[in-house]
Amino acid sequence: MKETQALIQRVKRVNDTHQHIYLAVDSSLNGLKAGQAVLAQREGAGWMPYLRDLWFPVTIEKTTFAVEISIRERYEPGEVINLIGIIGKPFRFRRTLRNVLLIAVDTPPTALIMPIAPLLINHVSVTLLLLGSAADYGTEHLPAEVEVLKGDGDLNWANRVTTIGWADQVFVTVAQADEMTYFRRVWALFRELRNDIPAGYLNGVFRPPMPCGVGACQACLLKVNGGVIALCEDGPSLDLTDIKLD
Secondary structure, three states: OEEEEEEEEEEEEOOOOEEEEEEEOOHHHOOOOOOOEEEEEEOOOOOOHHHOEEEOEEEEEOOEEEEEEEOOOOOOOOOEEEEEEEEOOOOOOOOOOOEEEEEEEOOOOHHHOOOHHHHHHOOOEEEEEEEHHHHHOOOOOOOOOOEEEEEOOOOOOOOHHHHHHHOOEEEEEEOHHHHHHHHHHHHHHHHHHOOOOOOOOEEEEOOOOOOOOOOOOOOOEEEEOOEEEEHHHHOOEEEHHHEOOO
């Protein structure tokens, strides 16, 4: 874990709602992998940890990576961003994969974007399912090989049984306002449509406030089978079979 500075190199609008911010970053972030994040704050804002944003890179190349944020936030080339990272652990993909299902419910799928390109390179089929307000997210900047499905906020979409049965592994991100309620709904749906949910199959990507990034503040604690964990250290992606969803 390290606090560093990053320089905005360029800004690119990618759809009607989001932009990519390309950052030159410290070499200590070279090892960041899909599923991991950084805590970001404009340089000069002072030490206000609760105002830091959790940024999931969408692409990374050596000492440069891009993050995806709303176009309502204004950033300019040359700005300096203060970063704390690396936050969390990478997504835990199974060794043998054919089909991966990525689901966003009432939130942009930003936290799920980075692994798409590597999965496709490794000949893994990727389906991106956008439910509720996530259906408004433009996908024209994503690889053409990605199958994009859309549905409503009640978790309805065409061919649900086929979609879920086809997936070897699933990763889900939901609205930050009430993550546990959303994950309970997702869990209930999968229990209804599958005979069983094996370990490692259904994974939730949690995004609570993370003031310190090292587990000291206890703001991102989560009850799991066998105890309590800090999401900034052991998350943000967790097997939902390990979570006390009730």
